[in-house]
Amino acid sequence: MALRGVLFDKDGTLIDFNASWRAAFETVALELAGEAELAKALLEEGGWDEASQTFRGGSLIAAGNSADIAEVWTARLERKQDPQALADWMDRRFAEMGALHAAPLFPVDRLFVTLRDMGLKVGVATNDSEAGARASLGAIGALALAHFVAGYDSGHGPKPEPGMIEAFCRDAGLAAGEVVMVGDNAHDMIMGQTAGAGLLVGVLSGNSGPEALQPPAHHLLASAEELPGLLCSLS
Template identity: 30%
Template sequence: MTGALAVFDVDGTLIDSRARIGRAMSFAYRKAGLPDPGFERTRTVVGLALREAFIALEPDASPALISELEAGYVEAFLALQDDASSAETPYDGAFECLEALAGAGWRLAIATGKTRRGLDRLFAAHDIRGLFDACVCADDGPGKPHPFMIEESLRAAGARAARAVMIGDAVHDMRMAAAAGVRAMGVSWGFARPEEMLEAGAHEVHDGFDSLRASLARFARESAR
């Protein structure tokens, strides 16, 4: 048993949700009479709680407009559930990585900007809930980059910050890790660019799950000393 804790982001880290997020965002903006924000703007807020994401994108918008954007996004996101072209699919090697870590004695947690309902839909589609000691989402408390999600994961898993790692694809994940005092590992296949994550505090950025697993194994050995 390693006794170490790996906290995973979901969107852009374990699950490829780029198409659905992009289409839902486009719909929300069109419905509100605003121009499509496009991928470059959208990617900067993925990982934040939904309302916080729209506030970040539209800091001068009224609360009513923010609520309208939220409602439009949720409407589109739910409508796209059965659209194969917008399916939320696991990245190659993602679930195998989780299973290997669990088998090696790692404690696992999720820290996501998804709602509890969204997270439950993910678990209904993919039988992975039993792998996690903690699942913390946007409904549970302050969102990223506040350290709450990691702190709650540490508490639920009975782990120490010195033996914990945050794995994510966004600058918000890296900043949350820094705020919580845990190691930050970025992955390059999601929304943020490697240089953005490194600037935000990532200790390293990985291009594949094999590299990530090898680094986690080293961390487990070294942090146990």
């Protein structure tokens, strides 16, 4: 089956995860904790690794969504909060800071234009909120070039559930087998595999190593910027 669409993960795939999100998570953790030691504990529980100065691949922060994080962090806070209310607040703060600190891994707008010129529909699916995704993509000049944007709260379910790929297919008039799923975490590959995506491409620009992506990834790339070359080689 011919490939007619590409669905990208956002953070770690199009946007530098640590450069874009470390300051945001440090700020939010400190605002919630009210003091440095508890804030540090929240970040470590979320997946921060002090030795490598990165968030671990597949960790709560690297792979989860605000609802997942709020559920875990609420149990650690002295001032108890409703997890859903906390997740909503976090989404608003992350949308603000994500747009402010968004650091593209490469010229994302150029990649999207190249893929569109190849006749492919381009979408973005993230475990960030949809508002956060749109804010970040807008900040790097890529939002208007995406045919489809979905977050964990768009009504299609979070990763690794297959709903965001299924919604992309409905929106773009594609079959799942015509879609390339590109991401830097295992949940991206599992989502693509479960949905029946035609090609699964893992990228090593995020927080996961090859062992976390392949299998089920069919191909590994150092960067999503290399995707047009891969697709040309497969055609």
